[in-house]
Each structure stands twice: as C-alpha cells, then as structure tokens.
Amino acid sequence: MKVQTPRLLTRRTLATAAMSVAVLAMTACGGGSTESATGESAAPTNLAEGGSTTLTMWVDAERAPALENIAASFEEDTGIAIDLAVKDFAAVRDDFITQVPTGNGPDLIVGPHDWIGTFVENGVVAPIELGDKASEFQESAIQAMSYEGNLYGVPYAIENIALLRNADLVPEPVGTFDEVVKNGEAAVEAGEAEFPFLVGLDPKQADPYHMYPFQTSMGVPVFAQNEDGSYDASKLLLGEPNGVEFAKKLVEWGDAGSGILNSNITGDIAKEKFNAGESPYFLTGPWNVGAAQEAGINVAVDPLPTVGDQPAQPFIGVNGYFISAQSSNALAANEFVVNYLTTEEAQDAMFEVGGRPPALTASFEKAASDPIVEAFGEIGANGVPMPSVPEMQAVWADWGSTQLALIKGSAKPEEAWPAMVKNIEQKISAG
Amino acid sequence: MPTTELTRTPTRKQPRTLRPSDSLAGLLAKIILLGLVDAFAVYVLIVLFLQEKWAVLVLAAGVTLLINWIYLRRGGLPAKYLAPGVFFLLIFQVFVMVFSGYVAFTNYGDGHNSTKEDAIAAIQSAAQQRVPDSPAYRVTILEQDNEFHFLATDPDGGVSIGSAEEPLEEVSNAATDGTGKATGLDGYRTLQFNEVLANQADILALSVPFSDDPDDGTLKTSDGSTAYVFSPTLEYDEAADTFTDTETGTTYADSGQGTFVSEDGEELSTGWKIDVGFANFAKAFTDENIRGPLLEVTLWTFTFALVSVLSTFALGLFLANAFNLPNLRGKKIYRILMILPYAFPAFLAGLVWSGLLNPEFGYVNNTFFGGANIPWLTDPLLAKFSVLLVNLWLGFPYMFLVCTGALQSLPEDVNEAARMDGAGPWKIFTSIKLPLLLVSVAPLLIASFAFNFNNFNVIYMLTDGGPRLPDTTVNVGATDILITLVYEVAFGSGVGRDYGLASALSIVIFFIVAAISIISFRQTKALEEIH
Numbered sequence: 038m039k040v041q042t043p044r045l046l047t048r049r050t051l052a053t054a055a056m057s058v059a060v061l062a063m064t065a066c067g068g069g070s071t072e073s074a075t076g077e078s079a080a081p082t083n084l085a086e087g088g089s090t091t092l093t094m095w096v097d098a099e100r101a102p103a104l105e106n107i108a109a110s111f112e113e114d115t116g117i118a119i120d121l122a123v124k125d126f127a128a129v130r131d132d133f134i135t136q137v138p139t140g141n142g143p144d145l146i147v148g149p150h151d152w153i154g155t156f157v158e159n160g161v162v163a164p165i166e167l168g169d170k171a172s173e174f175q176e177s178a179i180q181a182m183s184y185e186g187n188l189y190g191v192p193y194a195i196e197n198i199a200l201l202r203n204a205d206l207v208p209e210p211v212g213t214f215d216e217v218v219k220n221g222e223a224a225v226e227a228g229e230a231e232f233p234f235l236v237g238l239d240p241k242q243a244d245p246y247h248m249y250p251f252q253t254s255m256g257v258p259v260f261a262q263n264e265d266g267s268y269d270a271s272k273l274l275l276g277e278p279n280g281v282e283f284a285k286k287l288v289e290w291g292d293a294g295s296g297i298l299n300s301n302i303t304g305d306i307a308k309e310k311f312n313a314g315e316s317p318y319f320l321t322g323p324w325n326v327g328a329a330q331e332a333g334i335n336v337a338v339d340p341l342p343t344v345g346d347q348p349a350q351p352f353i354g355v356n357g358y359f360i361s362a363q364s365s366n367a368l369a370a371n372e373f374v375v376n377y378l379t380t381e382e383a384q385d386a387m388f389e390v391g392g393r394p395p396a397l398t399a400s401f402e403k404a405a406s407d408p409i410v411e412a413f414g415e416i417g418a419n420g421v422p423m424p425s426v427p428e429m430q431a432v433w434a435d436w437g438s439t440q441l442a443l444i445k446g447s448a449k450p451e452e453a454w455p456a457m458v459k460n461i462e463q464k465i466s467a468g
Numbered sequence: 469m470p471t472t473e474l475t476r477t478p479t480r481k482q483p484r485t486l487r488p489s490d491s492l493a494g495l496l497a498k499i500i501l502l503g504l505v506d507a508f509a510v511y512v513l514i515v516l517f518l519q520e521k522w523a524v525l526v527l528a529a530g531v532t533l534l535i536n537w538i539y540l541r542r543g544g545l546p547a548k549y550l551a552p553g554v555f556f557l558l559i560f561q562v563f564v565m566v567f568s569g570y571v572a573f574t575n576y577g578d579g580h581n582s583t584k585e586d587a588i589a590a591i592q593s594a595a596q597q598r599v600p601d602s603p604a605y606r607v608t609i610l611e612q613d614n615e616f617h618f619l620a621t622d623p624d625g626g627v628s629i630g631s632a633e634e635p636l637e638e639v640s641n642a643a644t645d646g647t648g649k650a651t652g653l654d655g656y657r658t659l660q661f662n663e664v665l666a667n668q669a670d671i672l673a674l675s676v677p678f679s680d681d682p683d684d685g686t687l688k689t690s691d692g693s694t695a696y697v698f699s700p701t702l703e704y705d706e707a708a709d710t711f712t713d714t715e716t717g718t719t720y721a722d723s724g725q726g727t728f729v730s731e732d733g734e735e736l737s738t739g740w741k742i743d744v745g746f747a748n749f750a751k752a753f754t755d756e757n758i759r760g761p762l763l764e765v766t767l768w769t770f771t772f773a774l775v776s777v778l779s780t781f782a783l784g785l786f787l788a789n790a791f792n793l794p795n796l797r798g799k800k801i802y803r804i805l806m807i808l809p810y811a812f813p814a815f816l817a818g819l820v821w822s823g824l825l826n827p828e829f830g831y832v833n834n835t836f837f838g839g840a841n842i843p844w845l846t847d848p849l850l851a852k853f854s855v856l857l858v859n860l861w862l863g864f865p866y867m868f869l870v871c872t873g874a875l876q877s878l879p880e881d882v883n884e885a886a887r888m889d890g891a892g893p894w895k896i897f898t899s900i901k902l903p904l905l906l907v908s909v910a911p912l913l914i915a916s917f918a919f920n921f922n923n924f925n926v927i928y929m930l931t932d933g934g935p936r937l938p939d940t941t942v943n944v945g946a947t948d949i950l951i952t953l954v955y956e957v958a959f960g961s962g963v964g965r966d967y968g969l970a971s972a973l974s975i976v977i978f979f980i981v982a983a984i985s986i987i988s989f990r991q992t993k994a995l996e997e998i999h
Contacts, residue, residue, distance in 0.1 A: 115661060131965070138582030140519075155964060159581035160590030160738040166696055168604040185737060186597055186701070240826065240845065241932040300846075301828035362590050368668035371691040427578065431963045434943040438936045445846070460941045465963060 091118045092366055092373060094145040094358075095133065097126040103390035107383040117369050130155070137161040137361050144364040145374065150181040150355040153189045154425040162189050163362045165371065170379050178396035180266040181355040181422035190357035191374050192396035193387045197353040197417040198247060198322045200339040201329065206230055206317035214251065214342040217318055218297055224317045232316040234297050237304025242437035243444060246423075247320055248287075249352050253421070255283045255345035259432060260424055270428035270465065275436070276458035279345070284443050284450035286344060293446030300444050323392055323413050338412035340419075353420040355396060431464035502539055506532065531555075572748055572971035578964025579739045580726045587740035588704060591711065591728070594737070595702035599685050602697040606649045607689055609664050609671055610656035616667070618676050618687055619658075620695055621650045629653060630676035636687065664692040702736075711736060748972035758957055758973075761937060761944040769949040772856065773920040777913055779860045784867025785905075789897070792875050803872070810865035818929025821858045846935050848946035855947050859926050863916070874908050875901070910992040917988070918981045922951045950977050 096104060101121045108119035122143060124132065130152050136142035138161070156162035164187035171179050171188065178192035200217070202210065206229055207220045221233025238244045245252075252258075256279045261272035290297040302310070304321075311319040312332035319325070320341075329336050341349035358378055360370045377383060384400035387393075394414045395401045405411035423429075439457040442448035509532040516525040535555070538547050574580075605620040610629070617631040619642060627650040630636035642650035652658045664671060675686035678697050685699030702711045702720075711720040711728050720728035720736050727739040752758060791802055809817070824831045825844035833842050844854045878901060886896045927933060933948035933956065943956055954977065958970030 115665075117665070134578070134581060138586055155578055157590075157594065157737050158579045158739070158964065160587050160740075161581065164594055164596070166598060166690055166694075168694055168696060185594065187594055240822070241934045299828070301826055303823075303826070305823075306826075306829050362593065363586070366665075366668065367672055368690070368692050369665055372693070375691050376693070427963050434960060438934075438943060442936070463941060 090116065091120050092145060092370055093120045093122055093143040094147070095124045095129055095143045096121050096147045097129070098123050100147055100387065100390060103386045104383075106386060107377055107380070111373050111377050115369065115372065117366075117373075119373065133361075134159050134161055137363050140363060140365075142361050142363065144361055144366050144370045146359050146361070148356065148359065149423075150190060150192070150357060151423045151425040151429065152359075153182070153184045154427040154429070156359065157184055157189065158427050161362050163360045163364070163367065164189055165191060165360060165374060167191065167375060167379070170375065173379070173398055174396050175398055175401065175418075177353055177418065177420065177422065178355045178357075181353065181425070182357055183265075183267065184425060185267070190355075190359045191378055192355045192357040193378065193384055194356045194391055194393035195353055195396055195414070195417050196322055196324075196356070196393045197351045197413065197420045198250070198320060198341070199351075199413055199416045200341055201311065201319040201321060201326065202337045202339050203230075203311070203314060203317045203319075204335040204337040206314070210337065210339040212340075212343065214344045217342045218295070221297075221317055230314070230316050232299075232302075232310060234318045234320070235302060235307040235311050235316045236298065236320040237307040238298065238300050238302060238441075238444070239437070240300055240303060241441070242434070243300060243441035245433065245436045245440055246352060248440060250341040250349035251286070251344045252283050254341075254343040254347050254349040255279050255286070256347050257283050258350075258421070259429070260426070262421070266422070268424040268426050270424070270426040273432075273458065273462055273465065275432075275461065276455065280458065281450050281454050283344075284439075284454040287440060287443040288446055288450055291444035291446050298444050300441055323394070323409070326409055327392060336409070338409050338416075340412075340416055348419060351416065351420045352423040353417050354423055356391075356393070357396070428465045432461050435460045435464075498539065502536065505535060509535075568971045568974060571967050572975055573743055573745060574741055574968050575726055575744045575747075575966075576741050576968050577958075577966035580741045580968075582740060584726075584740040587738045590738045591702060591736055592700070592704055595700045595711075596688065596698045597701055599697045599699050602685075605687060605695045607687075607693060607695040608649070608651050609659040609692060610653060611659055612656045616659075616671055616674055617656060618674070618689070618695060619650050619653055619656075620676075620687060621648065629656075630687065632674055632676065635677040635679050661692070668692070744968065748968045749976075751969060752972050752976060755957075756941070758942070758953070761940050761942065761948075761953070764937070765944065765948050765950060765953050768852070768947070769921060772852075772859075772923075772949055773917050775856055776859045776863060776920040776923070777916045779856065780863035780867045780916070781871075781909075781913060783860060783864040784869075785871045787864070787868050788871035788875055789901075792872065803868075806868050807865045809861055810869070812862070814862055814923075814925040815929045817858065817862055818926055821854075821861075822930050825854055845931050848935055848937075851931050851935060851945075851947050855927060855930055858930055859920070859923065862926065863920075866916070870909060870912055871905065874905050877908075878904050907992075911989070914985055914988045914992070918985055921949070921981050921984075922977065923949070924951050924955070927952045928955070950980075 094104070094108075101123050104119070104121055108121060112118050129146065130148060133142055133146050134155065137159075142161070153162065167174075167179075167188055174192055175195065178195050179188065182188055182190040182192050206224050211217055211220060218233055221230070224230040225233050236244070236247050238247075257277055258274050260268040260270055261274055263269055287298070288294060292300070307319060307321070308325055308328065310316055311321075311325075312329050312334060314332075314334060319329075326336055326338075341351055343349045358374050360367065360374060364370050379397065381397060381399050381403075384395045384397040385403065388395045388400060388404050392410075394410050394417065395404055401410075401414060405414055435457045439448065439453050442453055443450060509528065512528055513525060513532070516528060535551065538544065538551050603623045605618075605622055607621070608619040610617040610619050615631055615633075617629055618636075619627065619629050619639075620636065621627050621644075625648050626638060627640075627642045627644075628636040628638045629642075639653060641654060643652040645651050659667075671692060672688075672690065675688045675698070676695075677686050678684040683699070685697045687695045688698050689695040699714070701714055703714055704711050709722055712718070713720075718730045718734075720730045720734075723729040723735075724742075725739075726742040728736040787806060790796075791799055791806070796802075822845060825833075827833055827841050827843050827846070830844070832844065833840055843850060845851050882900055882904075883896060886900050891899070927947055927949055931945065931947045933943075933945035933952050936943060936945045943960060944953060948956065951974075954970055954973040958967070958973065959965045
C-alpha cells in the first residue's frame with residue numbers, strides 16, 4: 038500500500054504544522070492515483086479514513102446543466118460531489134487521452150461512442166458492467182458502446198440523420214431517392230422552391246457521413262460486421278463491385294450531372310435555405326429540426342430514401358459516459374454511472390437539453406410522444422453504429438475527398454473509387 | 469538591494485550610495501514575494517514527495533535554493549534581474565523544446581500512450597469478461613481481521629460468503645433487509661458506504677473465487693453493491709512477460725515495438741510508449757507518403773512565406789507612407805480602420821473568408837463578379853492566390869504599424885536636405901527613406917518570414933490544404949505548406965495520431981527556418997554597416 042505510508046508519516050510529523058492542511062488535501066487527491074498493488078490491505082485502523090470526496094467529470098457546456106440535478110442527488114446520498122468541469126468539445130477527446138496516464142485526467146467523461154476504439158488502444162477507459170440494466174437500453178445503443186466484448190460506456194442518447202420534408206411543398210412521403218428528386222424538381226419547376234434537395238457538404242471534404250444511407254442502400258458498407266454487430270476492420274467492403282456503381286451515381290447527381298448534390302452548399306447554407314422554404318427536402322439530423330420549426334417550416338421526418346434495392350442505413354452515433362481507466366475513485370464513479378446515470382430521471386434530463394432520442398427505452402418511449410423524436414428513433418433502429426475501430430480514422434479523409442472529386446465531376450468513377458479503396462487499405466495495413 | 473542598505477552604517481561611504489536608496493517598502497515587497505515563491509515551492513515539493521518523483525524533487529529543491537541564494541545575498545545585481553527571465557525561459561521554451569526533442573525519439577501516439585505497466589493493467593482489465601448468462605449478485609462488503617469479504621445474495625435469495633483466499637461458501641444465518649439482501653453476518657463487521665469508498669482500491673481489486681475450480685471464474689464488484697462472475701480471456705505471465713489466451717492458448721509476447729504480438733502477427737489492442745531512436749527521422753525521409761509530395765510542398769512553402777512577407781510589407785509600407793502625410797485629415801480614424809484586420813483571430817478570418825469565397829453563394833462572387841462561378845478555393849492556382857490574398861489582408865496591418873513607427877522616427881532634416889538638393893518624392897523614398905527604414909525593419913521581416921513559413925491557421929482554416937493533389941496517396945493538397953503536411957501525416961491520415969513522427973518533422977522544419985534566419989540576419993548586419 039503505497040498510499041498509506043505518506044499519509045501516516047505526514048500525520049505524525051506534520052500534524053500541527055500549518056501546511057498539514059495542504060498535505061491532507063494532497064493525500065486525498067493523490068491517494069488513489071497510486072493503485073493498490075495487491076488485494077491485501079494494510080491494517081485499516083479506521084476504515085472510513087481517506088478516500089476521495091469529489092468525482093471530476095469532463096462535460097461540454099451544453100450538457101453540464103442537465104447533469105446538475107442528478108449530481109446533486111448523488112452528493113446527497115453518498116457525500117461525494119461531482120465536479121462538472123466544462124471543456125471545449127473539440128479538444129476534450131485528445132486531452133483525455135494525454136492526461137489520463139499522467140494521473141491528472143478526470144474520473145468521467147461524456148462523449149460519442151466512436152471514441153472508444155482510440156480510448157481502448159490507448160488504455161485510458163475502463164470497462165463497465167451494467168448487468169441486467171443493459172436490457173433496459175435500446176439494443177443498438179448497447180451494441181455501439183461495446184468493443185471487443187466489453188461495454189465501455191453507459192449510453193444516454195442516440196442520434197442519426199433522416200430526410201426532413203417541408204410538408205407544405207410536398208405533402209406525402211416517398212420511398213426512393215428517384216421519387217424524392219422527381220418531387221423536388223417538380224417543386225422547383227412550379228416555382229415553389231429553388232433547390233430540389235439539400236444536404237450540407239463540406240467544400241473541402243464533402244460528407245460521407247450524410248451520403249452513407251445512399252451507399253448502404255446500394256450494398257456498400259465500410260467494414261464487414263461480425264455476428265454480434267461489431268466491425269471487422271480487416272474486411273474493408275468499400276471496394277465491393279457496387280462501390281463503383283455508387284461512385285457513378287455521385288457523378289450523375291453532381292456538377293457534371295443533375296446538380297442535385299452541390300458541393301458549394303455547406304451545412305450552414307443548406308440549413309439557411311431549407312429554413313427559408315427554398316427546398317422541399319433536407320437530409321440532416323435532429324439538431325436542425327428545432328431551428329426549422331422556429332422558422333415556420335412544416336417539418337415532417339421521412340425515412341431515408343433508398344437508391345439501390347437494400348435498406349438505406351444511416352450511421353448512428355451514441356452519446357454516453359465513460360470511466361477513466363486510472364480513476365482514483367473508480368468505485369464511486371461506477372456507482373454514479375451505473376446506478377444514477379441509468380435512471381429515467383437522468384436520461385429524461387439529457388433528452389430535454391439535447392433533444393436527441395434517449396438511449397434508455399423507458400425514457401425513449403416517453404420522448405416518442407413527440408412524432409419527430411419517434412420518427413428519428415424508428416430510422417435509427419434501422420441504422421448501424423458508426424465504427425469505433427481506430428482503423429476508421431484512416432477511412433474518412435480519402436473517402437471524403439474522393440466523393441468530393443466525384444461530385445465535382447473531376448474524377449472518373451472507374452478509376453477514383455478503386456484508387457481510394459487501395460489507399461485506405463494501404464493506410465490501414467501501415468497503421 | 470535593501471539588505472545592504474539597512475545594514476550599512478552611515479560612516480561607510482562607498483560609490484554605491486549614488487544609487488537610489490532602498491526603502492522599507494522595497495524590503496517588505498521582497499520578503500513577501502520571496503515568501504510567496506518559497507511557499508509555492510514547498511507546496512510543490514510536498515506534492516512531488518507524495519508522488520515519489522525523486523528526480524524532479526531534487527531539481528525543484530535545487531532551483532528553490534538557487535533562487536533564495538540569488539535574492540538573499542549581497543551584490544550580484546545582474547543575477548537578480550536575470551533570474552526570473554531565465555527561469556521562465558527554461559520552463560516555457562527550453563523545457564518544451566527538449567520535451568519535443570525527446571518525443572521525436574519515441575513512438576508516442578495513439579496506441580503508445582503510456583507506460584508498459586499501464587498497458588498491462590488496461591489489457592488485464594479489458595480481459596476480465598463476465599461469464600455469459602451468469603447471475604448478478606447483490607453484495608455487502610464485510611470485514612474481519614482486516615480482510616475484506618463479499619456477502620453475496622444470489623437472485624434466488626441464497627447467501628454465500630467468500631474472500632480472496634476462501635471460495636464462496638453458502639451461509640444460512642445472515643441478517644437480511646426487506647428486499648432479501650443479506651446485510652450482515654455474526655463475527656463480521658459490515659462496511660458502511662463511506663468505508664467502502666475509503667478502501668475502494670482494495671475492494672475493487674478483491675476477486676473471490678467462485679469455487680475451488682479456478683475455471684469457474686471469480687466474483688468481482690465495480691460499485692460495491694453488485695457483483696458478477698468474471699473470468700479472464702487473457703492471462704498475464706509475469707515471469708515470461710507474455711499474455712496467454714485462456715481459450716485458444718495463443719501467447720502474445722513483447723514485440724519490442726511497444727505491443728504484445730502473437731506469432732501470427734495479431735496485436736493486442738493496447739500498447740505502450742518506447743524509445744525508437746532515429747526511426748521517426750528515418751521515416752520522415754523515407755516514407756513514400758511524405759517524400760512524394762515533399763518537393764512541391766517545400767517549393768510552395770517558400771513561395772507562400774516569401775510572397776506573404778513581400779506583399780504585406782509593400783502594402784503596409786505604402787499605406788504607412790500615405791497616412792504619414794502631415795496635412796492629412798482624419799488620420800487617426802484611417803489608422804484605426806487599417807489595424808482592424810490585425811485584431812481579428814487568424815483562424816476565424818480563415819473561416820469567414822472561406823464563406824466569402826464560396827463560388828455560388830459567396831459575397832465576393834455575387835457582389836464583385838456579378839454572380840460568376842469563380843472557384844476561388846477549389847482550383848489549384850486560384851486557391852494559392854486566395855490563400856496569399858487572405859494572408860495579405862491579415863498581415864498588412866502589422867507591417868503598417870511597424871512602418872508607421874519606423875517612418876515617424878526618421879529624422880525630418882534628411883528629407884529636407886534631399887529636397888533642397890532637388891530630389892523628387894520617389895527618389896527621396898527609394899534612396900533615403902527605404903534604406904533607413906530597412907535597418908530597423910529587416911529583422912522584423914525575417915521574423916515575419918519565419919512566422920509565415922509555419923502559418924498553420926490560414927491554410928488549415930481557409931482551404932485545409934486543398935484542393936487535393938491528384939496521384940498522391942497521402943491527403944496533400946495544392947495549398948499545403950510543410951507544417952500542414954506534418955499535421956496531415958502525423959494526425960490526419962493514418963489510423964491514429966503519431967506525436968513521435970510529428971515532433972521529428974517539426975524538428976526538421978525548425979532547422980530549415982533556423983538556417984534561413986541565421987543567413988538573413990548575417991545579411992542585415994551588412995545592411996547596418998552601410999548605414
């Protein structure tokens with residue numbers, strides 16, 4: 038027990054000195070960061086002595102207020118305060134990875150499930166055992182939070198894209214993308230709209246995430262999935278023969294073809310145009326629904342239109358809570374995550390602040406009284422988790438820039454798509 | 469030097485008395501400041517002591533003693549002035565550089581993030597998997613003779629007790645609460661939640677054998693109230709330093725690359741940081757991904773830095789000259805307007821300009837070019853031009869400031885003399901003002917070159933290096949400069965971030981910039997000699 042030695046020593050020698058206050062604070066914080074080497078305990082004379090009284094949780098500014106109530110009730114029950122440290126979302130993943138090994142990282146962090154692969158690779162996250170509680174969550178959420186046979190996070194929200202429709206321009210939902218385009222073009226011809234269809238594309242990287250349902254509908258997933266739903270990163274499926282067919286579609290829809298996809302339309306522009314009523318369709322997520330309704334658009338949420346003969350599966354992103362592998366307060370952290378953050382109350386609170394469908398089935402059913410949440414939930418049930426394997430990081434850049442080149446008509450599908458697959462395979466094997 | 473002053477007797481007249489005498493306030497300030505520094509140092513030393521970081525502790529103690537010695541002794545005035553600066557230089561510059569230098573010789577990055585012990589602990593923790601379909605036990609933590617026990621209630625209400633040494637054994641005389649959960653046993657003390665917390669490291673490490681057969685797994689808890697039967701999928705053999713798969717028998721041995729690898733090359737997920745010598749530098753010069761586009765990127769980096777410096781300097785100088793006219797009205801307002809772009813964060817400007825330059829919806833095309841579809845950021849040549857233009861917009865205010873200051877400090881009589889000799893304004897500018905100006909501005913131009921050489925923000929936010937070059941496997945574009953190439957190679961295109969390679973490449977860039985700066989500074993000395 039490394040912990041005990043300095044604590045006893047300081048108590049004896051510095052008890053009356055003014056600095057002993059600081060010392061005790063130190064032992065309290067630093068106490069558990071030195072892990073116990075064995076299961077044996079060194080004469081616990083007073084069992085209640087020591088132990089941390091604070092859990093630190095890294096959270097972004099938007100979610101922090103929603104967690105305050107549940108943190109307060111945890112403190113009331115256990116005497117342990119939750120310090121909700123607000124961090125910049127863009128940097129929080131990398132900060133967590135670099136700080137956990139130093140012992141200065143937080144006990145808990147909030148984030149999306151696709152961080153897990155990198156977290157595990159870096160040994161910074163601890164497995165969580167939910168036990169029977171796992172069955173109270175939606176299956177896809179638990180599946181997304183699992184990695185190599187372990188559960189690493191407690192999910193609270195699921196998000197995925199859907200097709201938003203301006204019901205004033207097009208009253209009825211349709212099933213295929215061809216029909217969507219036809220309706221859209223009819224609205225444009227009638228002078229009711231300016232764009233037949235909108236999706237936000239990054240002018241530098243296009244947007245494979247939003248294009249993914251079209252791609253899966255043509256039978257071109259990124260990686261093969263194992264029986265349990267996890268991804269097999271050694272089997273890249275982008276190169277399936279249908280990949281080139283999908284690439285041809287991108288050219289057909291792009292600048293060289295019908296112009297349905299326009300790489301000049303960024304996410305912000307697409308949102309602005311849809312909210313101004315200038316398009317009947319907008320392929321996006323629940324995060325843009327509120328603003329559209331406020332702008333007076335009669336929003337309907339349609340299932341994702343199919344291009345090929347298979348279902349159009351979007352990526353689903355699952356947000357959740359993770360426990361640091363080096364938390365000095367792991368038992369309290371587990372208690373909080375497993376027994377408090379899984380409650381309906383906690384999941385409801387997160388829904389109210391984010392508007393994303395809750396991962397807990399009971400909370401979801403309550404939230405689904407809103408038809409928009411229900412529709413997104415149904416579409417998500419059909420989706421596949423965004424791969425959390427570290428290999429996915431090698432996919433994005435080439436995937437995006439190739440799609441962009443195809444949409445702009447500056448690349449030939451028969452050459453660009455296989456070249457992209459070869460590049461990605463090389464990067465993965467070199468990784 | 470308050471101590472000297474106070475202890476000096478009036479009769480000891482020395483030349484030092486010519487210095488302004490120190491006051492009591494000065495002495496107090498010194499005591500308070502030094503006291504604060506020492507208090508902080510003691511605090512740091514205690515922290516280091518508790519964390520058992522002996523090398524840093526000795527270093528910190530040495531530095532503290534040195535600081536006290538410098539300020540408490542008599543004399544040594546230069547040291548008193550220099551000490552704070554040197555101290556911060558060491559911490560914020562030298563340490564950072566030495567640390568990046570060190571990282572360049574390791575494989576630090578995703579997958580190699582911490583020590584081997586951490587990696588082994590992480591693999592072991594991930595390997596503990598719940599036995600499928602095993603029940604959840606409600607547990608109470610008991611203590612007897614300083615040893616912890618689980619009092620486990622199974623879903624059917626059966627109660628058993630066990631510890632690290634004794635496998636689970638059924639008991640019948642346990643006290644239970646209203647839900648049927650066993651809460652206590654004669655001869656044992658039940659731990660309260662705060663006691664459980666205080667001893668959580670031991671309780672989390674406690675694994676109670678399910679039966680005499682180790683294959684049945686062990687009971688473990690992670691929250692102190694529920695326990696499950698776990699059995700490891702991998703077992704670590706400390707003597708051999710290998711992991712063995714309990715199901716297939718595959719062994720994973722230390723590969724020497726900071727990972728555990730099986731014979732067929734399968735790696736365990738978590739690796740650790742090791743020293744790799746010059747491997748990163750070797751990779752920097754041999755990796756196809758870097759070598760391929762390197763020439764093009766290097767050429768463009770020099771062009772970008774040079775043109776940026778010259779264009780911003782030319783525009784800044786021109787405007788400074790124009791707004792330096794003595795009889796110009798509203799000079800102050802103009803000058804403030806000129807400086808505005810300087811107050812704009814570069815990364816924000818990059819984003820705003822990338823919106824303004826959108827071919828179809830951008831302000832520039834719609835307003836100035838009548839809605840023409842000019843691909844400012846997506847055509848390779850135009851993108852280069854746009855990057856330079858935005859950097860000119862961002863950079864000229866600095867040059868304007870510098871030149872205005874330098875112009876105002878030029879002696880007016882030289883101008884007058886030149887005018888008397890019949891020189892026109894252009895002649896005065898090129899033969900008198902510019903050479904005089906360059907003496908003071910040239911070092912700043914060199915600094916500006918070094919800055920633009922590594923001007924990451926503008927490139928990253930405006931074009932992200934794009935449009936991508938055809939025929940390269942690495943994600944490199946027409947406007948990528950060396951530093952964005954480093955970023956792309958080290959963080960953007962592989963299966964994870966590679967701090968080691970990034971540091972090695974940064975060091976290479978550092979040497980390029982340092983060499984250019986040294987040569988240029990030599991040249992400016994020649995300039996001063998002319999003057």
